[in-house]
Every structure is written in C-alpha cells, then in structure tokens.
Amino acid sequence: MTETKIHLENLIKIYGKHTSTALQRFREGATREMILKETGNVLGIADVSLKINRGELFVIMGLSGSGKSTLVRCINRLIEPTSGNIYIDGEEVVHTSQKRIREIRRTKIAMVFQKFGLFPHQSVIENVAYGLKVQGMDLKERREKAIDILERVGLADWRNYLPSSLSGGMQQRVGLARALATDAEILLMDEAFSALDPLIRREMQDELMRLQAELRKTIVFISHDIQEALKIGDRVAIMKDGAVVQVGTPEDLVLRPIDEYVRAFTQEVNRAQVVKIGTVSRKTNPLNGDRHRIGLVLEQMEQQGVNQLYVVNEEKVPVGLLQKHRLEYALNNGNQNLADLMVNDFPRIEDFHCLEAAFSLSDSGLPIAVTNADGQFHGIITPKEVLMSMSSPRA
Numbered sequence: 001m002t003e004t005k006i007h008l009e010n011l012i013k014i015y016g017k018h019t020s021t022a023l024q025r026f027r028e029g030a031t032r033e034m035i036l037k038e039t040g041n042v043l044g045i046a047d048v049s050l051k052i053n054r055g056e057l058f059v060i061m062g063l064s065g066s067g068k069s070t071l072v073r074c075i076n077r078l079i080e081p082t083s084g085n086i087y088i089d090g091e092e093v094v095h096t097s098q099k100r101i102r103e104i105r106r107t108k109i110a111m112v113f114q115k116f117g118l119f120p121h122q123s124v125i126e127n128v129a130y131g132l133k134v135q136g137m138d139l140k141e142r143r144e145k146a147i148d149i150l151e152r153v154g155l156a157d158w159r160n161y162l163p164s165s166l167s168g169g170m171q172q173r174v175g176l177a178r179a180l181a182t183d184a185e186i187l188l189m190d191e192a193f194s195a196l197d198p199l200i201r202r203e204m205q206d207e208l209m210r211l212q213a214e215l216r217k218t219i220v221f222i223s224h225d226i227q228e229a230l231k232i233g234d235r236v237a238i239m240k241d242g243a244v245v246q247v248g249t250p251e252d253l254v255l256r257p258i259d260e261y262v263r264a265f266t267q268e269v270n271r272a273q274v275v276k277i278g279t280v281s282r283k284t285n286p287l288n289g290d291r292h293r294i295g296l297v298l299e300q301m302e303q304q305g306v307n308q309l310y311v312v313n314e315e316k317v318p319v320g321l322l323q324k325h326r327l328e329y330a331l332n333n334g335n336q337n338l339a340d341l342m343v344n345d346f347p348r349i350e351d352f353h354c355l356e357a358a359f360s361l362s363d364s365g366l367p368i369a370v371t372n373a374d375g376q377f378h379g380i381i382t383p384k385e386v387l388m389s390m391s392s393p394r395a
C-alpha cells in the first residue's frame with residue numbers, strides 16, 4: 001500500500017515586499033507577469049498540491065526559473081511558504097516552531113546540493129560523520145557508521161583525504177554519503193548531478209538507483225534534464241511558471257503528455273529507455289502443457305490467427321515455442337510428440353524492463369515471451385513490434 005510521506009497542499013510562495021497584495025492578485029486570477037508588473041513581486045510557487053509517497057524517488061523537473069528549488073526548499077523550510085500547508089508523515093510543518101523544524105532537519109531530512117557543500121578543511125570521513133556529530137553520536141560510533149556508508153559508495157579508501165583531492169564525481173559521492181549517514185528518511189537532492197561530466201553523471205544516476213533499491217528512502221530530486229528525470233524517477237512532476245503541469249510515471253509523460261509543453265520535453269527522449277515492455281507487449285493465450293495432439297494445436301493456431309504459440313507449464317512459466325511450419329512438417333512425417341518439436345531456446349523478458357532490453361533479444365527473429373517478475377507468461381512482443389514501439393509517437 002502506498003503511504004504519503006510528504007504532502008504539499010495549495011502551496012504558494014511569493015518573493016518580495018508586498019506579498020499580501022500579490023497573493024490577493026494571484027487569487028483573483030492575475031498571471032505571474034501581471035503580479036510582477038503590478039506589485040514587483042515574483043510568484044515562485046503558484047498553488048502546488050502534491051503527494052509524495054514513502055520510498056518513492058520523485059523528480060521535480062522544469063526549466064530554469066520554474067520554481068523547482070523554491071518548492072524543494074519549502075519542504076524543509078529553508079524558504080518560508082507564503083500560503084498553504086506541508087505535512088511530513090502527517091505532521092504539519094509550515095506553522096510549527098523553529099525548534100521543531102530544526103529537529104526535523106536534523107533527524108528526518110537530509111539535503112544534497114549541486115556544489116557538494118562539503119567542508120574543505122575536513123577529511124572525507126569527517127564530512128560524512130558531520131550530521132552524526134550534530135545528532136550527538138559519540139566519536140567511535142560515528143566513525144564506524146561513516147566508514148560503513150563510505151564503503152557503500154565505494155570511497156572507504158579515501159576517508160582520510162580532503163575533498164579537494166577527489167574528483168567532482170567522488171565529491172558528490174561524499175555529499176550523498178553524508179546525507180545517507182544521518183539515516184534521514186527523506187533526501188532532498190537539488191540538481192545534485194548537474195555539475196558532473198556526462199559519463200560520471202550517468203554513473204551517479206545508476207549508483208543512486210542501486211542505493212535506492214536497497215534503502216528505499218523518500219527522495220525528492222530536482223533536475224532540469226528530462227532524460228535524467230525519466231531514467232531515475234518513479235514519478236516525475238513537470239513544472240512551469242511555478243505550477244505543476246503534469247505528474248506521472250515516466251511512461252505516462254512519454255505516452256500520454258497532457259499538453260504541448262510536456263510533449264515538447266518528452267519527444268526528444270529515448271523511448272527505448274523509458275517505455276516498459278509490459279505496456280507495449282500483447283496479451284496472448286498460451287498452450288497449457290505439451291500433451292496435445294498436433295492437429296488440435298494447429299486448429300488452435302488457426303483460431304487465434306497465429307503461426308507461433310508459446311507453451312506454458314503448470315506454473316504458467318513458458319517452456320517452449322511451437323511453430324506452425326514445424327508442426328505441419330511433423331504431422332506429414334508421423335512425428336506426434338509435441339515436446340520434441342518445441343523451440344526451447346526462445347527469447348524471454350520480464351515485463352518491467354524497458355524496450356531497450358528487448359533489442360538484443362530481437363536477433364533470433366522469434367516472438368519474445370514476456371513474463372511477470374515471477375516468470376509467468378504474460379504475452380509476447382515481436383522484434384518488429386519492439387522497433388515500432390520505439391519510433392511511434394503513441395506506442
């Protein structure tokens with residue numbers, strides 16, 4: 001069951017001096033431009049409501065100035081919202097005391113910044129253990145914990161170096177390790193990988209996804225790169241002019257963009273890395289077991305209008321592929337044993353993989369058996385369908 005971890009309710013942030021007039025104008029329907037012109041105030045966040053689930057990697061994506069940083073900084077109140085509510089684990093945090101918000105920042109929320117935010121004169125291990133020191137953990141315990149986390153991100157051997165001895169990618173790993181060390185359930189990551197070279201950036205994305213599969217934190221990740229957003233996000237919110245235009249899974253955004261703005265972002269995206277096999281595969285009826293007469297199987301193929309049919313065992317796991325021409329040849333030559341005629345070396349793939357993964361399986365020319373995560377037959381996708389799904393604007 002999904003559980004809401006962070007709930008933003010009608011959040012509005014107005015920067016400037018006359019926020020009440022600006023707020024009133026916004027509520028009367030004035031646009032961002034009108035508010036700026038009339039009051040000199042900037043509408044940073046324009047009435048955003050969002051629910052972010054526990055354990056979710058939620059990406060906030062949008063062009064520069066769309067309000068991503070403002071939104072994320074409202075969550076831990078580095079920026080004070082002008083109006084609206086924020087609930088963390090059901091606790092309202094906009095109107096809570098400064099003391100309580102500091103406590104929440106210390107224990108529940110960690111932040112990772114684009115420029116790493118490391119202390120230059122402290123060693124890697126001291127940087128990682130910093131949050132633990134603030135939490136009051138004793139020296140021995142925090143060293144052990146910091147080493148443990150550094151091992152997870154592959155930097156244990158660098159623990160006594162200063163950050164300046166490390167490459168950008170390594171420094172960002174230290175930033176990530178520092179956030180993870182605190183055991184905070186929520187990570188706010190503000191353009192965390194934007195300063196890295198493309199190759200290192202991709203490595204860090206993979207690293208984050210690997211760590212997230214283990215740790216299941218609630219991560220709010222800001223990005224202005226749609227490819228990154230769709231690659232790592234469980235769900236992505238697209239922002240424009242302070243408002244959220246669409247929230248959805250990467251596939252929702254690519255296959256069902258709500259408007260031209262979202263479509264313009266997603267049309268450049270490599271669909272093969274986003275669209276899941278399960279979404280584009282076809283549900284087909286397999287043959288249960290291999291103890292059937294060839295004539296009956298051929299009839300079944302005729303009825304279904306297919307030339308090839310997968311065979312599943314009692315657990316619904318595909319065990320072989322039957323091909324019409326082989327059955328017909330066998331029938332004419334007196335071989336009646338179906339099991340002998342099955343292609344056992346057939347391509348198969350689980351439905352949660354992206355289309356890209358089906359590429360290499362297309363070589364055989366055979367329809368690919370699509371299964372669920374337990375290996376049970378779900379349907380098929382042909383090599384031609386793999387190619388078509390990748391190019392069609394509406395797979």
Ligand SMILES: Nc1ncnc2c1ncn2[C@@H]1O[C@H](COP(=O)(O)OP(=O)(O)OP(=O)(O)O)[C@@H](O)[C@H]1O
Nearest residue numbers: 015042043044063064065066067068069070071224
């Ligand atoms: N301290 C501030 N005072 C006035 N206006 C601000 C302030 N901070 C941000 N803004 C304005 O609020 C709007 C949203 O800014 P924000 O930094 O949240 O956007 P962003 O999507 O994170 O942009 P970027 O990707 O460039 O960081 C912008 O128009 C920005 O100019």
